[in-house]
Every structure is written in structure tokens, then in C-alpha cells.
Amino acid sequence: MKKSKFNFVYVIITAFVFVSCESDLDITPENPQVFLSDEFFATENAYKKGLAGVYGNLALTGTDGPSSSNIGGVDAGTSQYGRCLWYLQNLATDEAIWSYENDEGVRDLQRNIWTSDNAIIRGMYSRAMFHVALTNEYLRQTTSSKLSSRGVTDPTLLADIEDYRNEMKAMRALAYYHLMDMFGKAAFNTEEQPVAVAGVQYTRQQLFEFIETDLINLIPSLKAPRTNESGRLDQAFARMILAKMYLNAEVYIGQNRYQDCMNQCESIINGGYVLELNYLDNFKADNDTSTEMIFAIQSDGVVTQNFGPTTVMINGSVGSLEQNGISLGVGAGGWGGAIRLRKQFVEKFNGSEFDFDIRKTISGGGQRTLDILDINNRNQGYILSKYSNVSSSGINGSNSTFVDTDFPLFRLADVYLMYAEAQMRKDGATNGSSTANVSSTSLGYINALRERANDGNFANVSTSQVTLDFILDERSRELHWEAHRRQDLIRFGKYSGGIYNWAWKGNAPGGIAIPTFRNLYPIPQLSLVANPNLTQNTGY
Structure with a gap:
């Protein structure tokens, strides 16, 4: 499985041997004389290894196996980029709940009562800042003067390094x-600041402007969509x-x-991506071949x-009663019913129009109740x-615990739904209104997803059915467990x-209001x- 990626993944591991962390308080490479140094770049292939090491930070947590962490004082399970992202964007919403609340940080996060000491929140912030530090250090070590001092003159290698530098800037933009x-x-830090200098605080407005400017300038220099090496980013990633x-933007900067x-x-849609014929193929062990995958975190x-996230979700999806892990390519019992669905997500698929919807991979009934009255009872919740x-x-994947399935960070289906929502909002639809002003183009994108999910067009919707609330629900039906839900709920x-x-x-078992300051994490x-x-966010 994934044989096309073995060489690329290997250099990720190799490069990560050179990555460490000074402390969890100052997320920078431990020793620039060791990592991405003149010694490190003694051979020409080291530039590719350094690039892979930065990409690897999205998937790996340390150099000594899956239980190690190169961020001091943070457990590997609470510092993996994709897993923390999934926890903060999905576990803290209506889509999932974690059974084992003794796991550090989980209880407060999924009950929306977190504090600034939450381990998962700390892991996400630290891992993202570490990502910024890695990209900055790579950029510092690959300037024209550095390359010249090392005698790097091969035109092909110099061109490759320029591509690598552009990708590192886009990687930095992702973290920010x-x-x-x-x-x-x-x-905030860029490669212009020395290593280990405390960054100045950038507000949302400042971060927005920096990311926007950097990406717009970068896009012409990035590889065209679907032309880069598997696992690396391109223009569609930046877009x-x-x-x-x-x-x-209305949430971020009031515009x-x-x-x-x-x-x-539109630019992404015109970039050659095509909906995968089978929806579920986007979430299987060979999903690196998906025709609609724009960027995924490799596994x-x-x-x-x-x-x-994919190892967690697949092992965690196995039911405590069903013992259905074999069908998911892991051990029969998986992780003993670690993840279940909250009632409100299940109800998004109520109605006969979803009877044959392939996106409805929900199981329940009998001994398994819909309501979760006791989070510790793994038999409650579908x-x-x-x-x-x-x-x-x-x-089956190559390992029955650690999965081969990549995590779909960006895919074409999200683009279709973003276009439709943006069109409706641009044309006057607002939160809470019943305005149905979807254009024919937007409706076509929505129904393309409906047709794909139902292997036909009998589940298509009409113009009069599509309100913003419909879009929000459809985003959950199409994109659940893909690290979008919290952001979507805030926008709506x-x-x-x-x-x-x-x-x-x-x-509260039935759910109660939470204060608006929780739209941001501390x-x-x-x-x-x-x-x-740095200053603390209001309310914490």
C-alpha cells in the first residue's frame, strides 16, 4: 500500500532526526548548528530531506516512534498537528464525542468548558508555532548567499530549491x-528575524493581511494544480x-x-480536479489517488x-457492541468504542431522501441508543x-493499528459548497433568513454532490430548497469529521x-448556551x- 510514497515518506523520517525543540515555551529548532545547518546540507539531497522534514511535521510528533514528541512537556497524542486540529474543529462540536474522558484535555474540550491550561489546545498552538519555526529556518538556510557559500551552483538544484522555498512559505501560511x-x-516571526527571538503579537487583521499578501504573491511561482509530487502542495493549496x-472574512476582519x-x-475548480466517483473512496487506505484531493496529511x-486523525478516527469508530473493526481494516475491537456520534449530527440524515445516501455510514439501534446520557457508557450514541x-x-492497509489512510485537509467537494455559500451571501442571503437565492451554477455544484452520494439524481434539490441553513447542514453531511465544523458553526x-x-x-446532557468568547480558543x-x-483572549 502507498508504494508510490515510500521514498518521499522515508526522507520525512530522515529529516526529522534533525528536528528537536528547545522547550514547549519557545517553539524553535533546538540547535541551528545541527538542524538545517551547513553540516546538514553537506549533500545535495539534503535540501529535499529538509523540505520533507517540514511536511512531516503535519503527521509526525517525534523521532522515536509514534509515542514520542519533539515538543517538550506535551504528549504525542495531544501534539500531533492533524489530530489536534480534528479535536478542536470537530470534537468540540455536534459531530462526535470521545468516550475516555480521562485522556488529558478531552473532557473540558468536548464539553466546551476548556481553560488556557488545556493540553490539546496547548498542543495545537505549540505544533502550529513549531511549524512556523521550521519553515522560517528552512528559508534562512536556503538564501542565495547561503547557497553560494556552500558552492551550490547546479541550475537544476537551484531551481528545485526555489520551488522548495515557495512551498515552505505556503506551509507557513497554513499554520498561521x-x-x-x-x-x-x-x-509572529518570519525568516527575517533571528532564531529564538520572541515574536510580536499579530492580531487577526494583521495575520489575515500577511497570509493573503504572501499567498497571492506566491501562487504564480507554485506548481500548477495536480502537477507536483504526491504529498506536496501546489497552487490549489494556496487558493x-x-x-x-x-x-x-466577516468573522475574521468584519469584511x-x-x-x-x-x-x-473557480480557479480551483478549473484546475483539473474531478469528484471521485465513489464518495467513500476519499476516506480509504489508497485515498492518495483520489481525483478530488487537493491536499492531505499523509499517513x-x-x-x-x-x-x-485517521488512526484515531478509524480505531475509534469501532463500536463497543458491534466489534466491527475487521471491516474497517483494524483490530476487531478497535479502541473499544472510543468515538460516538452526538444525536444532532445523526439527525442531519433524517428523512427518506437519505435512505440510500452513501454518506450516511451511521449505525445504531437495538442496544445502542441514540441519546448519550452517560459519556462513559460506550453503548450509548450511534x-x-x-x-x-x-x-x-x-x-487491508499495511498495519492493523496505524492506518494508511491520509487525512483529507482540502478536497473539491468543499470548494463546491464554499462557492454556493459565498454566492448566496454575496447576493443577499444572511444567517437566520429563509432566502433561497442559489444560482444555477451553485445548484449544479450542490446536486453534483447529491448525485454522487446517491448514485443517481433522485436526491437532487431544487432552488426553493436551498437556504443558508440547508448549506450548513449539507456541509455537515458531506464534510463531517474533516476539521471544518467549528468554523462553519461560528460563521453561521x-x-x-x-x-x-x-x-x-x-x-449539559441536552446542551446549553455557551458564551461568545468561546468562539476563540485561549x-x-x-x-x-x-x-x-502575547496577551490572552477575552474571557480567559
């Missing part, structure tokens, strides 16, 4: 985008970040940027073993089987407050201690 979305601010920023969102979506059961460690041709005004409640929201307390330039 996530920090802007979840924390509303971050310590995807911009599209999501523009869609959420209407919906036309800009539509423009970026390999042999070479990149980690407790990342279960999901969206992700699996089995290929599209029915072959349904995360904080009491307009929309879900099971255990606000630490800056971790230890980060505030380490960097006096």
Missing part, C-alpha cells in the same frame, strides 16, 4: 491560517487557504469578501506510524464508519449562544509566560 482561525492571534479566509472567495473557488502504517483502513479494491452564528444546542454543549498559559508580547 489555523492560528488565526482558532486563536485569533499569534506570535484553498485564500478561499476559506475570504468565506470567513465581505464573498466575490473573492468565489474567484478562488502510512509502516513508515509514518503516528496517532494522527457510531460512524466513514473512514477505513481498507483500499478501494478491498485490500450557531456555535456560541443558545440558537443551536447539541448534546453536552456547555457541559492562548496557552505557558505560551503567555514564555512570550511577554
